Amino acid sequence: MRMVYFGRYLVIAILMALAGIAIPVQIVRLQNSQEVAGITGQGVMVWKTFYPARGEIYDRHGHLLAGNKTVYEIGVDLTSNPDLQTIALAAQMSLGMDISEAMTKMTDVPDGTRYVVLDDFVPVENAEKLMQLQKDARADPSGRNLDALNFRAHLMRSYPENDLASTVLGYVTEDNHGYMGVEEKYDNVLAGIPVTLLVPADPRRAPEYPQIPPGQTLILTIDREIQASVEHILDNALISTGASSGTIIVMDPRTGEILAMSSTPRMDPNDYQQVNQIFPGETPFNRAISQAYEPGSVAKIFTMAGALDSGKVTPGTIFLDTGSIVVGGVTIYNWDRGAWGYQDMTGCLAHSLNVCLAWVSDRQMGSDLFYSYMQRFGLGHLTGIDLAGETPGRLKLPGDSDWYPVDLGTNAFGQGISATSIQMVMGASALANDGKMVYPHVLLAQVRDGHQSNMSPQVVGSPISAETAHTLSDMLANALESESSDALVPGYRIAGKTGTAQIPTAYGYDPDNINASFIGWGPLDDPRFLVYVWLEKPQTNKAASVVAAPIFKQVVEDLVVLMGIPPDSIRSGNGQ
Amino acid sequence: MNNVTQIVLKVRQAPWRVQRQWVGLFLLGLVLVAMVAAIYLNITVRATLAGREIQMLESNTTNDQPDIPENQRINSDLETQLAGLTSVESMQQRAEAMGFQPAVPDDFTYVTVPGYSPTNAVDMSIPSSGTPLAPLLLPEYNESLFDWLARQLASSVQAGGQP
Numbered sequence: 001m002r003m004v005y006f007g008r009y010l011v012i013a014i015l016m017a018l019a020g021i022a023i024p025v026q027i028v029r030l031q032n033s034q035e036v037a038g039i040t041g042q043g044v045m046v047w048k049t050f051y052p053a054r055g056e057i058y059d060r061h062g063h064l065l066a067g068n069k070t071v072y073e074i075g076v077d078l079t080s081n082p083d084l085q086t087i088a089l090a091a092q093m094s095l096g097m098d099i100s101e102a103m104t105k106m107t108d109v110p111d112g113t114r115y116v117v118l119d120d121f122v123p124v125e126n127a128e129k130l131m132q133l134q135k136d137a138r139a140d141p142s143g144r145n146l147d148a149l150n151f152r153a154h155l156m157r158s159y160p161e162n163d164l165a166s167t168v169l170g171y172v173t174e175d176n177h178g179y180m181g182v183e184e185k186y187d188n189v190l191a192g193i194p195v196t197l198l199v200p201a202d203p204r205r206a207p208e209y210p211q212i213p214p215g216q217t218l219i220l221t222i223d224r225e226i227q228a229s230v231e232h233i234l235d236n237a238l239i240s241t242g243a244s245s246g247t248i249i250v251m252d253p254r255t256g257e258i259l260a261m262s263s264t265p266r267m268d269p270n271d272y273q274q275v276n277q278i279f280p281g282e283t284p285f286n287r288a289i290s291q292a293y294e295p296g297s298v299a300k301i302f303t304m305a306g307a308l309d310s311g312k313v314t315p316g317t318i319f320l321d322t323g324s325i326v327v328g329g330v331t332i333y334n335w336d337r338g339a340w341g342y343q344d345m346t347g348c349l350a351h352s353l354n355v356c357l358a359w360v361s362d363r364q365m366g367s368d369l370f371y372s373y374m375q376r377f378g379l380g381h382l383t384g385i386d387l388a389g390e391t392p393g394r395l396k397l398p399g400d401s402d403w404y405p406v407d408l409g410t411n412a413f414g415q416g417i418s419a420t421s422i423q424m425v426m427g428a429s430a431l432a433n434d435g436k437m438v439y440p441h442v443l444l445a446q447v448r449d450g451h452q453s454n455m456s457p458q459v460v461g462s463p464i465s466a467e468t469a470h471t472l473s474d475m476l477a478n479a480l481e482s483e484s485s486d487a488l489v490p491g492y493r494i495a496g497k498t499g500t501a502q503i504p505t506a507y508g509y510d511p512d513n514i515n516a517s518f519i520g521w522g523p524l525d526d527p528r529f530l531v532y533v534w535l536e537k538p539q540t541n542k543a544a545s546v547v548a549a550p551i552f553k554q555v556v557e558d559l560v561v562l563m564g565i566p567p568d569s570i571r572s573g574n575g576q
Numbered sequence: 577m578n579n580v581t582q583i584v585l586k587v588r589q590a591p592w593r594v595q596r597q598w599v600g601l602f603l604l605g606l607v608l609v610a611m612v613a614a615i616y617l618n619i620t621v622r623a624t625l626a627g628r629e630i631q632m633l634e635s636n637t638t639n640d641q642p643d644i645p646e647n648q649r650i651n652s653d654l655e656t657q658l659a660g661l662t663s664v665e666s667m668q669q670r671a672e673a674m675g676f677q678p679a680v681p682d683d684f685t686y687v688t689v690p691g692y693s694p695t696n697a698v699d700m701s702i703p704s705s706g707t708p709l710a711p712l713l714l715p716e717y718n719e720s721l722f723d724w725l726a727r728q729l730a731s732s733v734q735a736g737g738q739p
Contacts, residue, residue, distance in 0.1 A: 006592060013599050020606030023613045053652050062698035064659035068652045155649055160659035206627035214648075219698060228664040450702030491681065561679055564694060566686040573688075 045198040053155050054192035055215030057169065057182060059224040060257075060444055066169055066183070066269075069158035072127035073120045075150040076106055078113055082148030086137070087118070090146055094129035095119055118149075121156055121174055157183075163268040165227045167286040168220070168261050168387065168442055171269035179272075180285045182218065182442060184388035189446065190215040217447040221257035226250055229558040230260040233551060238264060241547045242539030243516075247288045247421045248555060253429040253521055253530040255457040256438035258385075263287035263421075285389060292393035292418040293536075296501020297335075297352045297544070298517045299379075299414030302427055303361055304349060305472050306373030309464040312364040315345050315475055325355045327362045328405025335500065350479035352498065354413045361412035367398050370408060376463035377427035378437065379419055384460075385440045393419040414501060424519060425532045426460075431473055432495070432521035432530050434466040477524050487520055487549035489556045491567030496520025496552065498544040503537070513537040516544035518552040523568055531555050 057066035074095070076082055088102035095118075102118060109116055122130075134146040157172035170181025178187035192215035199209055230248045238246055247263040263286055267278040275285075284290035307313045323339030324331050334340065334354050340347070348356035361370045374380070380395030395417050396403040410416040422440055430437035439458040446453050464472075476495035480488055487496050499517035502509040516538050521530040531552055538547040559565070633644050660666070719727070 006595070009596070009599060013603065016603060017606060020610050023610050027613055027617060053648060056652075056655075058698065058700070060697045062700065063662075064655065067656035067659055068649075069656045070649055070653040153646070153649060155652055158656045160656055161663045162665070164664060202627070206630035209630070217700065219700060221697075224664055228668075444697055445700075447700045452699060452701035454697075557681060560681055561684070566684075567681070570686045570688075 045200055047196055048199045049196040050210070050212040052192045052195075052212045052214040054157060054172065054176065055190040056217050057190070058217065058219045059165075059222045059227070060220060060259075061223065062219075063224045064160055065165060065220065065222070065224065066172075067158050067160060068155035070124055070153050071120075071156045072122045072124070073152040073154060074118045074122055074127065074130065075152070076116050076118055077148045077150055078106070078109070078116060080148045082106070083145040086144045087146060087149060090130060090133045090137075090149075091118060094133060095122060095126055115150070127151060157269075159269045161224065162270065163266045164224060164231065165222055165261075166266050166269050167263050167288070168222060168227075168258075169269060170285075170388065171267075171272040171275070173272065180389055181387050182220065185386050186218060186443070190218065213448075218443060219445040219447065219452070220442050221252075221259065221444045222261070222442060223259045223562070225562050226559065227260040227262065229562065230555060231262045231266070233554045233558070234262050234264065237535060237547075237551045240540070241516075241535055243535040243547070244537045245287060246536065247532070247534040248551070249288050249421055249425050249532045250555065250559065251425050251429065251440055251530045251532075253432035253438065253527050256426075256429065256440045257444065257457075258440055258442045259529070261286070261288050261422075261442070286387065287534075287536075288421045289383075289385060289387055289390040290420070292391055292420050292423075293515055293534075294415050294417065294501045294504060295419050295424055295517055296414040296499040296515060297354075298424060298497050298499030298519045299417065299419070300349060300352065300357050300412070301431060301472065301476065301497050301519070302374060302377045302379070303357050303365075303370070303412040304345060304475070305377075305431060305464050305468060306370060307360045307365055308345075308471055309373070309468040310365065310369055312369070313345055313360060315471060317345050319343050319345075319348060319356045319359055321348075321353055321355050323355065325358050325362075325409065327358050327409030328407070330406040330409070332358045332406075332409050346475045346478050346482075349475060349497065350482050352413075352500075357412040358409035362409050367408050370412070371395070371397055373463060374411070374417075376461060377430065378423055378460070379417060379427065381423075383420075383422050383426045383440055385422055386443050390422070391420060393417070393423055395419075414499060421532050421534055424517075425530060427463075428519050428521065428530055428532075430461075430463050431469050432527040433469070435462050435464045435469040436466075437461045437463055473521075473524055473527075476520075480520075483545075485545065485549055487518060487552045487556075489522070489553055489560070491569070492522050492556070492560060492565075493524040493568055494520050494522040494556065495524055496549075498549055500542065500544040514542050514544075516542075516548040518544055518548040520552050520556070522556065523565065523571070525568065526571070528563060528565055529556070529559050531559070 053068050056064060056068070059065055074091075076084075076087060084103060084106050087106065088097075088099045091097040091102040092099050097119060105118055106116055130146075130149065131151060134149055137144045137146040156174065157176075159166070159169065166181075168181050170179055170183035170185075172178050172183050176192065178184045178190065183190065195212050197210055200206075230250060234246050234248050237243065245264045248260070249258065249262075250260040251258050263284075265278050265283070267274055279285055304313075308315070319342070321334070321340040321343055323337065324333050326332070332354055335352060340351055340353055340356075343351065343353065343356060345356075345360075347353075348360075365373075374395055380393060380397075382390050382392045384390075396407055396411075398408075407416045426437060426440050429440075436459045439460045441455060441458075443455055445455060473495040476497055477493055480494060480496055485496070485498075487498075488494060497519055499515070499519070501515040501517065503513050503515055504510075514537070516535045518533045519531070521527045533548045533551045533555070535544075535548055535551070541547050560567075565571075
């Protein structure tokens with residue numbers, strides 16, 4: 001009897017022992033099985049693409065200027081015996097794709113191709129149409145099959161304000177690279193470029209996945225309300241004056257922050273494929289920084305600033321204008337070929353007398369001193385503004401092969417030199433900001449991981465003293481008031497200067513066209529804005545005081561509202 | 577005394593008793609090994625499932641379950657749509673439709689407010705909550721048994737209970 005029980009016990013013991021041993025054996029086998037490893041991905045590294053979003057761009061008040069929107073990549077799984085004819089027909093119906101084109105894409109592929117992209121960057125509405133067709137086909141008993149279609153949602157650049165500030169922003173192509181403006185200048189910061197990396201397929205190693213940082217968010221100095229106002233005024237100005245193009249820049253002269261920058265033509269960066277049609281040939285994307293021109297009389301403010309700062313003249317210095325002056329063997333005349341008699345320096349500026357300014361540069365300052373001041377104001381050098389595509393202009397200097405003695409006279413009133421609008425603005429910032437010239441910039445701050453890093457204003461030089469800056473500003477304000485300029489804004493004291501410049505051609509100066517400019521800043525006791533207006537080839541009138549000064553006034557009238565700047569009488573405490 | 581000795585001898589002489597003891601010990605060992613193996617399997621499976629869940633969340637494929645990139649994409653998309661709806665152009669159109677018109681300097685009445693400093697630019701940094709964030713991993717996942725005992729004792733003492 002005991003032997004019988006023993007046998008039973010033995011069998012049970014062996015079975016349980018086998019079962020007990022089988023568990024750890026199975027564990028070990030599972031851990032090391034090639035078959036299971038193939039399923040779980042143990043020890044296997046796979047290529048994986050990460051799609052971080054491109055950083056967003058905001059204006060100074062947090063309004064989105066450049067964001068991202070969803071689009072679809074539509075592909076076909078060629079391994080699932082796809083119904084190519086039906087897919088091509090569906091692509092035509094929903095994507096507007098030509099049937100033969102769709103067929104070619106799916107059939108004209110190398111042997112062994114498993115997946116082909118039928119279309120990419122498809123708008124959501126079109127992709128949804130195709131998804132609906134796919135659903136309908138599944139319910140359709142006729143056997144038409146769209147199951148091989150794959151949809152992959154991803155982001156692409158989008159500009160909700162359309163062409164607003166487009167010359168500042170630039171654009172991004174489908175390969176996620178930025179061109180022009182902020183998009184190009186800060187492309188590596190905004191980035192968000194897809195990255196393909198080897199990652200472990202084993203789920204237990206999931207924490208080892210790399211964290212691909214998204215692109216940084218940028219906050220610009222641009223104020224979208226001011227930008228919209230400036231663009232509206234500029235567009236209307238081109239219509240009313242018949243000018244071929246125009247530029248307006250608004251900067252805070254205390255910090256160098258660009259509040260608005262507009263030039264024509266502009267394009268909607270959402271439709272960047274039009275870039276070659278809108279900017280044919282040499283047409284600059286952003287004239288404000290990329291097109292140098294002879295600025296004309298607005299440059300007289302630099303000549304007069306240098307002369308005052310060096311003590312060569314004072315506001316009360318008297319000049320007898322006989323209507324002409326010979327510099328370097330060449331006779332220089334006033335813009336009206338008239339003789340204006342005795343004039344003090346304010347009168348020279350008020351009447352924009354070329355002869356007087358040539359006398360200041362040639363007879364009073366001399367070439368070394370004059371060009372020293374021109375260089376201090378940054379002419380002939382890049383400002384370094386953080387936008388792609390800036391050009392330096394040209395300031396010929398004594399010793400250069402193409403410099404002639406007469407240039408000392410003509411350069412004094414802005415002919416024979418070339419400068420960009422942003423260079424003029426940067427130089428003038430010294431006059432509006434106590435002699436300190438500030439670095440113009442459009443980046444206000446960067447945001448990353450919830451931390452905002454603000455840009456600090458940078459002073460790039462002090463070409464003149466604060467006293468000279470105040471003196472010249474006062475002279476310019478008096479000049480505008482004495483002439484009852486169209487640039488004057490009731491309630492606000494403004495300093496400014498017109499510029500009517502001839503346009504050089506290969507055969508001398510163009511007799512039919514001019515560049516009309518105006519530069520001004522205010523309020524005079526505490527300048528908050530500096531505005532530069534440039535109209536190229538206006539047709540209704542050939543005087544900047546007629547075509548450019550009123551544009552400046554319109555801009556300032558909007559600025560004081562949008563920036564909340566009370567009239568002088570209220571700020572000084574003398575108002576009602 | 578003799579009876580006791582006889583009983584002991586009888587027990588010793590019963591080989592099936594000795595064998596049963598050995599079998600029992602062997603089975604006990606097996607049960608322990610099986611328990612350890614089961615716990616190991618359980619932990620491994622849970623870790624693997626968690627890893628798979630992370631992979632799914634990190635996945636870029638469009639599926640019925642929203643994942644991290646999908647949520648980020650949708651957020652970004654919605655933000656851009658909202659910006660389009662509140663763009664300068666559309667806001668101007670809405671304002672004009674409601675009977676508003678652009679203000680001019682003469683429309684303003686300025687009031688002096690001592691000490692008022694208008695906001696010059698947006699601050700998009702995330703404000704600090706002032707309280708530390710909850711730890712990502714609960715203590716149970718990285719403390720030893722003794723740490724756990726010490727924590728329990730400390731918490732019961734703090735709560736006024738008996739340790």
